[in-house]
Amino acid sequence: MFDFTGKVLALTGANGGISQAIASLFYGYGASLVLSDVNGEGLDQFAVELDPSGTRVATIAHDVSKSEDADAMAALAEERFGSVDFLVTGAGLYLAQLVESMTDDQWRQSMAINLDGVFYTCRAMIPKLRDGGAIVNIASMAGHRGSFQHAHYAAAKGGVLVFSRSLMHELAPRGIRVNCISPGLIETPLIQPLLRSQGEALLRATPLKRFGKPEEVAGVVAFLCSRAAGFVNGETIHVNGGLYVVG
C-alpha cells in the first residue's frame, strides 16, 4: 500500500504481538528498522527471521522505563541509519490488579513502562527525527474508557493520549505529525487472560463480531506514518471493530 523505501522506523516493544506485525509490514514496504525490546534475545530471533542479512534491521535490548536505554536506542539509530523518519512506541505492560490491593511498586512499574517509557523514547528520538516525519504512540481503548482491574494501565495510556497531543504542538513547526492508535481487543498473547475470562461477552459487544488481528493495527500505523495522512495530526484512531465509539 505504501512505499517506505529509504525510510527508517524506530519501534519499541518490537517483540510484542502488535509490534512484530508493524515491523514486518514496514520492512515489507521497504523501510529500515531500529527495533528494541526488553527481551533482547527474543527480539534478535525475530529480527533474524525478518532480515537474515541484518542490513536493514538493527536491534537493541531496551527497558523503556530507563531513560539511558532510550538514549542508547537513539544513538544506535543514528549510527546505523543516520536519522529516523517514523517513531512508533509499542512497548507496554498489561497486568490485572485491583486498586485496593495494588502495591506502590506495581503502580510505579505500570507508569514507568506505559507512560515514562513513551516520554523517554520520544525525548531521545526528537533530535534524530527528520523534519516531515511522524510519531505514532500506541495507546489503548483502556486509556479512553478505563478498564476493570487495569487502573494503572488505563491511567498511563490516558496519559499517553494527552502527552501525544501536547507533543504534537511542539513538533508541528517541523512538519512532524504526532498521532495515536487505540487498539481494542487484538488477538495477542497480552490479552489472553482477558479473553479467557470475558471473551464471549466482549465478542457479543463488538459489532464486527470478531477480535482484531495485529496486522489490522499495523496497517493503520503505516497509514498514519504515510503522506496519505499528511493533514491528520493530533488524532487518535481506534482499531476496535466498533467496540468503543465514544468521542
Next chain:
Amino acid sequence: MNEPNTSQFSPLRTHLGRTVLITGAGQGIGAALAAGFLSRGAAVGLLDIAPEHLNLRAAELNKAGARLAAAVADVADHEAVTEAVERLSETLGATFDVVVCNAGISPKHEGRGVPMAGMDPAEWRRVVDVNLTGTFNVVHATVPQMIATGYGRIITIASVAGRTYFPHVGAHYAASKSAVIGFTKHLAGELGPHGITVNALAPGRITTSLIRTVSQQVNDEVVAATPLGRLGEPEEVAEVALFLTSDAARFVTGQVIDVAGGWLMT
C-alpha cells in the same frame, strides 16, 4: 516541512472490483474523492445537484477511459436519490459496495454563518435536509445491497464544526454535522454484523469553493490556530477516505477521524 499533499494519487489498485458512489462529486472534496477512487481501480458513480459541475467533472475524469457514470440529483430528495442510484448501478453494471456521503451545504451571509436568532427557518430546514437527511437518503438507497452481499464501506463527511464550536459556520451546519456523527456511530453498531464498516471524516478548513465564500481574515485565523500552519487540500481528505475503505482498515468502524492538521484534537 509538512507540505500539502496535492500530488497525484498513487496508482495502487487497492479498490479494483469495487463500485463507489460519491455524492457532491462535482467539486471540492467530492471531485478529489472521484479522482482518487478512479486512480485506485474502482468504478465510480458521481452524484451532484449541479449539472454544470457534474458534467465538467465527468468529462475531465473520463479521459483515461475510466469506469464512471454520473447522475444529477438533490440528495435531500429521497425518490430522486433512489432513482439515481438505480440508474448509476445499471450503467456501471454493479451495485455500490462503497459509499461516500459527501454532499453538504454551509450557507454564508456576507462571509459568515448567520446568527441563530436571525436564522430563516427555511434555511435551517434546507441545511438539515441536505447534510443529514441527504446522508440518510443515500445510505438508505444503497445499504440493502451491501447487506445482501455481506460487505460494505460507508464514509460520511462530518466536520470539526460537528464536534466543537467553530465560529465560522451557522448553528444549522454544526447541528447537522453532529447528527451525522451520531448516525455514523449508530450505523456502525447496526451494520457491523453484516460486514459493513461505517466511519466519519471530520475535515477542518479545506481549500474548496466553500471556504472561498468567506473573508480572507477568517481563513487566516484558522491557519494561525492550526498546528501544521496551513489549510488542508481536498486530496488529503480523499486519501483518508481511500484508506478507510481499503482492506487495511477493515477493523476500523464507528470512528470519526479529524483531518484538520491538529486544529481540533479528539
